[in-house]
Amino acid sequence: AQKVTQAQTEISVVEKEDVTLDCVYETRDTTYYLFWYKQPPSGELVFLIRRNSFDEQNEISGRYSWNFQKSTSSFNFTITASQVVDSAVYFCALSEEYDTGRRALTFGSGTRLQVQP
């Protein structure tokens, strides 16, 4: 069975600090997809990034960057120069591919990030 672990329950930083959110996953499949979502206080999950299991290139998007390492089954997310607007709960998720077309995301328990001004 697939599993996603986000060991950091809550992180508090001061604005402009860099912060890394950890994600470790378990899967027996060779083809899978990893995601990060942001959930602000409003509750809606906002898609941030998708990464395929066969693409280990790191990605940078503005202040966000992601480090995918298959050898350690990790997909960590770094926010550079954090801002108060980054305060939210962040979820890492995993999806495996099935012949039936079934698509289901397995989420971690989330990391609550608080950025203090």
Next chain:
Amino acid sequence: DAGVTQSPTHLIKTRGQHVTLRCSPISGHKSVSWYQQVLGQGPQFIFQYYEKEERGRGNFPDRFSARQFPNYSSELNVNALLLGDSALYLCASSSSSGSGSYEQYFGPGTRLTVT
């Protein structure tokens, strides 16, 4: 373009009652999935529908059922409500048409409180 919409926003029900939650996917998306998010936890997969057919079901009791309509909107039904059914119910849509990668876009959710 409109995103995923869900109704109602909030709902309060009594134990034993049933509830129907509604979701309209992003225009052009044919797949709808439902998730339950209990306070303080990550969302858990309930159902996925694609082209009006059930493609997957999570570990939820038979009290939970769903369907998808010809316009790809969807309903989630929960019978014999329990206190533990209190949660945020999220609907997600995607354009998945089979194998390959995809993104799921989530709606704002329906907050269900069972008293």
